[in-house]
Amino acid sequence: xxxxxxxxxxxxxxxxxxxxxxxxxxxxxxxxxxxxxxxxxxxxxxxxxxxxxxxxxxxxxxxxxxxxxxxxxxxxxxxxxxxxxxxxxxxxxxxxxxxxxxxxxxxxxxxxxxxxxxxxxxxxxxxxxxxxxxxxxxxxxxxxxxxxxxxxxxxxxxxxxxxxxxxxxxxxxxxxxxxxxxxxxxxxxxxxxxxxxxxxxxxxxxxxxxxxxxxxxxxxxxxxxxxxxxxxxxxxxxxxxxxxxxxxxxxxxxxxxxxxxxxxxxxxxxxxxxxxxxxxxxxxxxxxxxxxxxxxxxxxxxxxxxxxxxxxxxxxxxxxxxxxxxxxxxxxxxxxxxxxxxxxxxxxxxxxxxxxxxxxxxxxxxxxxxxxxxxxxxxxxxxxxxxxxxxxxxxxxxxxxxxxxxxxxxxxxxxxxxxxxxxxxxxxxxxxxxxxxxxxxxxxxxxxxxxxxxxxxxxxxxxxxxxxxxxxxxxxxxxxxxxxxxxxxxxxxxxxxxxxxxxxxxxxxxxxxxxxxxxxxxxxxxxxxxxxxxxxxxxxxxxxxxxxxxxxxxx
Amino acid sequence: xxxxxxxxxxxxxxxxxxxxxxxxxxxxxxxxxxxxxxxxxxxxxxxxxxxxxxxxxxxxxxxxxxxxxxxxxxxxxxxxxxxxxxxxxxxxxxxxxxxxxxxx
Numbered sequence: 048x049x050x051x052x053x054x055x056x057x058x059x060x061x062x063x064x065x066x067x068x069x070x071x072x073x074x075x076x077x078x079x080x081x082x083x084x085x086x087x088x089x090x091x092x093x094x095x096x097x098x099x100x101x102x103x104x105x106x107x108x109x110x111x112x113x114x115x116x117x118x119x120x121x122x123x124x125x126x127x128x129x130x131x132x133x134x135x136x137x138x139x140x141x142x143x144x145x146x147x148x149x150x151x152x153x154x155x156x157x158x159x160x161x162x163x164x165x166x167x168x169x170x171x172x173x174x175x176x177x178x179x180x181x182x183x184x185x186x187x188x189x190x191x192x193x194x195x196x197x198x199x200x201x202x203x204x205x206x207x208x209x210x211x212x213x214x215x216x217x218x219x220x221x222x223x224x225x226x227x228x229x230x231x232x233x234x235x236x237x238x239x240x241x242x243x244x245x246x247x248x249x250x251x252x253x254x255x256x257x258x259x260x261x262x263x264x265x266x267x268x269x270x271x272x273x274x275x276x277x278x279x280x281x282x283x284x285x286x287x288x289x290x291x292x293x294x295x296x297x298x299x300x301x302x303x304x305x306x307x308x309x310x311x312x313x314x315x316x317x318x319x320x321x322x323x324x325x326x327x328x329x330x331x332x333x334x335x336x337x338x339x340x341x342x343x344x345x346x347x348x349x350x351x352x353x354x355x356x357x358x359x360x361x362x363x364x365x366x367x368x369x370x371x372x373x374x375x376x377x378x379x380x381x382x383x384x385x386x387x388x389x390x391x392x393x394x395x396x397x398x399x400x401x402x403x404x405x406x407x408x409x410x411x412x413x414x415x416x417x418x419x420x421x422x423x424x425x426x427x428x429x430x431x432x433x434x435x436x437x438x439x440x441x442x443x444x445x446x447x448x449x450x451x452x453x454x455x456x457x458x459x460x461x462x463x464x465x466x467x468x469x470x471x472x473x474x475x476x477x478x479x480x481x482x483x484x485x486x487x488x489x490x491x492x493x494x495x496x497x498x499x500x501x502x503x504x505x506x507x508x509x510x511x512x513x514x515x516x517x518x519x520x521x522x523x524x525x526x527x528x529x530x531x532x533x534x535x536x537x538x539x540x541x542x543x544x545x546x547x548x549x550x551x552x553x554x555x556x557x558x559x560x561x562x563x564x565x566x567x568x569x570x571x572x573x574x575x576x577x578x579x580x581x582x583x584x585x586x587x588x589x590x591x592x593x594x595x596x597x598x599x600x601x602x
Numbered sequence: 603x604x605x606x607x608x609x610x611x612x613x614x615x616x617x618x619x620x621x622x623x624x625x626x627x628x629x630x631x632x633x634x635x636x637x638x639x640x641x642x643x644x645x646x647x648x649x650x651x652x653x654x655x656x657x658x659x660x661x662x663x664x665x666x667x668x669x670x671x672x673x674x675x676x677x678x679x680x681x682x683x684x685x686x687x688x689x690x691x692x693x694x695x696x697x698x699x700x701x702x703x704x705x706x
Contacts, residue, residue, distance in 0.1 A: 278689070279689070279692060280686075280688045280689055280692050283692060470686070470688045471687070471688050472686040472687060472688055476686055512688075513688045513691070513692060514688075514691070537687060537688055537691070538660050538663050538664055538687035538688070538691070543660075543663050562695075568699060569692060569695040569696045569699055570696050570699050570700065572692060572696070
């Protein structure tokens with residue numbers, strides 16, 4: 048068969064190889080339907096050693112049934128797989144390497160597996176390609192990391208293989224586009240088989256096999272922050288950000304990180320923001336997951352439009368009932384898309400603001416510690432100044448002018464506002480500011496060419512802590528920059544080693560601004576200022592549409 | 603519990619006219635700050651009872667910044683449940699702001 052095809056042509060071998068796999072898979076399938084009980088044998092038939100395989104492990108949803116079945120194949124039959132997937136989240140994703148089924152890994156994010164992945168990298172069980180941002184990995188799917196096999200997850204399918212992903216579409220269209228149009232094999236797990244899917248998120252002719260898992264795929268609630276845990280220093284820091292950054296730059300289009308500092312900002316918009324008269328002037332357009340803490344601001348009429356990377360557990364009905372704000376399909380539910388939303392966050396937002404674990408004196412920040420490799424996710428794309436941007440906007444031009452006061456305006460790039468926000472001390476009194484990032488030690492230990500830096504210092508425009516705001520755009524020397532950072536580093540060692548005179552001069556030039564410089568009364572930093580003080584308040588603010596997951600319910 | 607006590611020269615007396623102010627609560631990771639107008643105009647006395655040992659140098663730095671804001675005449679009693687320095691600085695700022703308010 049192989050020889051015969053060679054004799055005919057050498058130009059369509061991949062397509063023929065896929066046809067071979069599909070016909071071999073027919074031994075287990077009824078049309079496109081593969082019974083869950085025979086998945087492992089089926090995989091041993093359609094997957095080949097050395098294949099590049101994507102197990103859909105997104106930021107949130109997981110093709111958990113397919114991951115388990117792949118981890119059970121016989122390593123004598125299938126080995127040396129090259130895993131190319133955005134999330135390494137389930138234990139099975141790493142079991143593949145322990146068992147000798149997979150050898151090489153290219154990924155973006157490893158949240159819950161961050162400690163184990165670090166041990167396996169140190170131990171040499173995993174050959175690491177690279178740790179990517181989401182957009183980078185998606186980009187490489189189309190250039191040099193195109194999957195031969197994609198194992199994806201959806202809510203339901205019809206018998207032709209048309210897939211409905213529901214609100215958690217996330218990475219699926221990107222993975223399928225790259226795999227299916229380059230003659231790769233697409234296998235989907237679904238929660239149920241239906242006569243007609245509520246909407247077609249993935250057309251059936253791109254999907255080759257479907258497995259009825261008879262249960263929903265696993266989804267992690269990653270973006271739910273309980274307002275009850277927001278501290279008063281976080282409230283003070285959020286007030287500084289709103290009055291000292293959002294207001295003067297007039298930031299309408301933005302992306303928020305997922306920490307408590309930005310949750311506090313979201314909860315202060317309808318109270319503090321309203322009192323400052325900022326509704327309609329800031330925070331109207333977001334690239335953001337449906338954060339429950341944004342409900343009070345949405346209800347108060349702050350937000351015009353939100354495009355989402357993924358969904359959030361419990362927010363489905365709320366989002367469906369607010370279609371003027373969110374992107375929804377003909378079935379009424381959210382349509383998320385990570386690749387498009389990352390692109391939107393990169394090119395169409397004027398600000399990224401998020402928290403981090405460590406910031407050094409050059410402003411580089413990182414969330415790695417020496418024992419964990421959590422990967423990047425999307426933050427480095429959101430938290431970077433895209434040099435390819437060409438459309439002007441007021442905040443972008445203003446930031447550009449602050450950074451470069453001498454070039455003629457028509458030849459001056461604007462700047463994206465890239466803001467790091469946090470309290471000077473984190474959990475267990477760990478300082479936010481450090482002489483040297485743990486990422487450097489990690490890079491050395493693993494022999495990496497690049498230290499895993501989340502946001503580079505030259506992209507950071509502002510650092511906000513409870514002590515004040517440092518505007519790095521206005522710093523003209525390396526020394527000024529270092530002292531501006533020390534000047535908001537509070538009582539950490541870095542902060543206490545500041546040059547007090549220089550910091551005072553920076554304050555006179557408004558490179559550093561304290562709460563009192565902005566007319567912020569520390570007595571207002573009170574939990575009563577939060578628009579919602581508990582998960583229950585969020586549910587009530589949504590008119591009962593938000594259905595918090597049980598772990599967040601205490602009533 | 604560790605007891606720390608500082609008596610410092612203040613650059614200027616505290617403003618306002620209230621005799622007493624209290625900010626915060628005693629709880630894990632939190633602290634209560636009682637501010638009373640009962641010292642000489644150029645002196646500030648600070649007594650600290652803290653659940654966390656070995657943070658003398660950080661307390662000194664926090665207190666020095668606080669007194670530099672003009673706290674002459676004030677006695678500050680701190681009951682600390684192991685709060686982080688950022689929370690301590692916020693409570694002190696709140697206590698000072700409260701006692702500087704005009705009595706209503």
